[in-house]
Amino acid sequence: MFRKRSYSLIVIGLLSVMTMALLIYGSRLFTDIEEETHITQENRIVVGVSQLGSESGWRTANTESVQETFTQQNGYFLIFNNARQKQENQLKAIRSFISQRVDYIIFSPVVETGWETVLQEAKEAGIPVILMDRNVDVEDESLYVTCVGSDFEKEGEKAGHWLERELVERGISSQAVNIVILTGTEGSSSQIGRSAGFAAVAARHANWNILEEKCAEFTSTKGKEVMKTFLRRYPDIDVVVSHNDDMTFGAIEAIKESGRTVGVGGDIMILSFDAVRGALEMVADGVINVDIECNPNQGEYLLRVIDMLEADEQVEKKYYVEEDVFTIENVTQELMQDRTY
Numbered sequence: 001m002f003r004k005r006s007y008s009l010i011v012i013g014l015l016s017v018m019t020m021a022l023l024i025y026g027s028r029l030f031t032d033i034e035e036e037t038h039i040t041q042e043n044r045i046v047v048g049v050s051q052l053g054s055e056s057g058w059r060t061a062n063t064e065s066v067q068e069t070f071t072q073q074n075g076y077f078l079i080f081n082n083a084r085q086k087q088e089n090q091l092k093a094i095r096s097f098i099s100q101r102v103d104y105i106i107f108s109p110v111v112e113t114g115w116e117t118v119l120q121e122a123k124e125a126g127i128p129v130i131l132m133d134r135n136v137d138v139e140d141e142s143l144y145v146t147c148v149g150s151d152f153e154k155e156g157e158k159a160g161h162w163l164e165r166e167l168v169e170r171g172i173s174s175q176a177v178n179i180v181i182l183t184g185t186e187g188s189s190s191q192i193g194r195s196a197g198f199a200a201v202a203a204r205h206a207n208w209n210i211l212e213e214k215c216a217e218f219t220s221t222k223g224k225e226v227m228k229t230f231l232r233r234y235p236d237i238d239v240v241v242s243h244n245d246d247m248t249f250g251a252i253e254a255i256k257e258s259g260r261t262v263g264v265g266g267d268i269m270i271l272s273f274d275a276v277r278g279a280l281e282m283v284a285d286g287v288i289n290v291d292i293e294c295n296p297n298q299g300e301y302l303l304r305v306i307d308m309l310e311a312d313e314q315v316e317k318k319y320y321v322e323e324d325v326f327t328i329e330n331v332t333q334e335l336m337q338d339r340t341y
Ligand code: GZL
Pocket: 055, 056, 057, 058, 059, 133, 134, 150, 184, 190, 218, 243, 244, 245, 246, 273, 274, 294
C-alpha cells in the first residue's frame, strides 16, 4: 500500500515538475518567436500590395515580379492581397493596410476612378501610396507619390503605326480596311490609353472602318465570346486589334473555328498587346502579326522608388518601364533571351 502511494506521489511530483518546466520553456519559446517576428518585422520595411487580380498571363508575371522583389532577404515584409478584379476588394485591402500601419501601400487600380476617399485616408495616416501598372484619375495628385507603369497611349499609337506601315507595304493603304477592337476592362488605364492611341492614328485614315469595339475584360474566354459575335455580325473583317494576349488567344480560336485564317498571309491581321511568351511564339509562327510589349517586370522599379523615398530623395510623378514591339522580323532573337514572361 505504502509503496503504491509513494510511487504515485513520485509520479505526481515528476508530472508537476515537467508541467512547470514546459510552461516556463513554452512561454519563453512563444515569447521568443513573438519577439523574433516582431524584431524581424520591426527591422523590415512593411509593404502592403493590392494586386487587382489574376486575369491574364501578364498579371501573373506582374505579381511574380513584386513577390520576388519585396522579400525578407531584401529587408521587406510583404502583405499581398489579390482583389479578384473587384474595386471594393482593393478598397478593403488598402483600408486594412492603413489599419496595420504599413510603411508603404502599392496598388494596381482596376479602374481609374473611385479612389479619392481611400487615398485621402492613407494620406492622413501618413502612408505613401505608389501606383503600379495602371493609374488613377484624381484631382489632387498629392494623393499618390508616383506611378510605375506603361505609356498606354503610346502603345496604342505603336499598333496604329504598325498597321499604317503594313498597309503601305501591301500596296493597299488607300483601300477600305474593316477593323474590330477587343478592349480591356472598361475604365482601366490600359483600355483608355490603348483605345485613345490607336484612335488617334485611325482618325488620319478615312478608309479605316472601325466596325465595332467591345470589352472582353482582358480574358481569353471573353475574347473568344466577343470575337464569335463579331464574326457573326461582320463577314468581311480585315483586322483585329486586341488589348491583350489573353483576349487574342480566345479571338484566334473563334476565327479558326469559323474557318477563316489569321496572321501573316491570312484573311485577318492580328494586332495584340502584352507580348507574353506564348503570344511571342505565335508571332514567330506568323499567327499574330504584331505584339506591342507591355512590361510587367515592375518590381525593380518599385524597389528603386522606395529606396529613394527611404533616403528622402525626390521622386518623379511617373516612371515608364521599357518596352518593345515584336513582329516575325525580330521575335526569334527576343525568344532566345531569358525573358521572365
Ligand atoms: C497593362 C495591364 C493589363 C494587361 C492585361 O499594364 O494593366 O492588364 O495588358 C492585364 O493583360 O490584364
